[in-house]
Amino acid sequence: MIPPGIEGNLKHVLSGGIGSEWMPFEKKKDFTNAFIIHNGRILLGFKKRGFGKDKYNGFGGKVEEGETSLQAAVRELEEEAGITAPLEHAGTLLFLSEGIDVAFEIEIYRAEEYTGTVAETDEMRPEWFHLPSNTSSGPADWSSIPFDQMWDTDRYWLPYLVSKTKFAGRADFRQEGDVWTLHKWWFGVTDV
Ligand SMILES: CNc1ncnc2c1ncn2[C@@H]1O[C@H](COP(=O)(O)OP(=O)(O)OP(=O)(O)O)[C@@H](O)[C@H]1O
Numbered sequence: 001m002i003p004p005g006i007e008g009n010l011k012h013v014l015s016g017g018i019g020s021e022w023m024p025f026e027k028k029k030d031f032t033n034a035f036i037i038h039n040g041r042i043l044l045g046f047k048k049r050g051f052g053k054d055k056y057n058g059f060g061g062k063v064e065e066g067e068t069s070l071q072a073a074v075r076e077l078e079e080e081a082g083i084t085a086p087l088e089h090a091g092t093l094l095f096l097s098e099g100i101d102v103a104f105e106i107e108i109y110r111a112e113e114y115t116g117t118v119a120e121t122d123e124m125r126p127e128w129f130h131l132p133s134n135t136s137s138g139p140a141d142w143s144s145i146p147f148d149q150m151w152d153t154d155r156y157w158l159p160y161l162v163s164k165t166k167f168a169g170r171a172d173f174r175q176e177g178d179v180w181t182l183h184k185w186w187f188g189v190t191d192v
Pocket of ligand 1: 031032033050051052057058059060061062063093095104106151152153171
């Protein structure tokens with residue numbers, strides 16, 4: 001069953017967790033997250049401050065008033081990595097945590113080209129990571145991607161981002177201090 005808060009013609013791909021109930025939420029807040037995939041590598045940023053500090057992630061932030069999600073994604077990529085890219089929508093993640101009364105609706109974007117020079121900013125230290133090569137036989141090798149230093153759910157949806165398969169999912173976390181524990185999750189891909 002598709003969890004409350006996500007929509008679309010979705011085919012279930014993976015889910016799990018210990019909780020039987022999804023956390024309730026009152027409203028959603030819009031965020032963006034953008035990734036560059038270029039020459040067999042993906043650009044991640046090590047977040048130096050604020051929310052998600054000390055984790056690798058794409059580049060993004062809050063959608064400001066009067067902005068579309070895409071405009072916000074382009075702006076945040078420019079602010080945090082110094083580059084401009086023709087971003088395309090790749091998926092949606094609804095993220096909840098106990099103790100935060102709003103659900104984060106994160107629109108995730110991708111691009112395979114960019115203009116400008118990737119640069120470190122106050123917020124992010126960009127770094128390129130090798131993706132599994134699609135010429136190799138056997139299971140894809142994701143060992144270059146620093147999943148242990150990313151949000152726990154990134155390992156579930158990053159392969160869909162890379163393969164350009166539209167996805168949507170929900171992840172409910174629990175938080176104690178700086179430690180976030182994944183409690184319940186569900187991911188689907190758009191049935192086309
Ligand atoms: C499982 N949970 C999650 N999984 C993957 N990514 C997640 C996430 N939860 C938040 N994110 C991302 O973390 C950034 C926070 O943005 P954040 O720095 O707070 O926003 P913004 O730059 O507007 O803030 P300031 O203006 O500096 O306050 C933003 O990219 C958002 O998409």
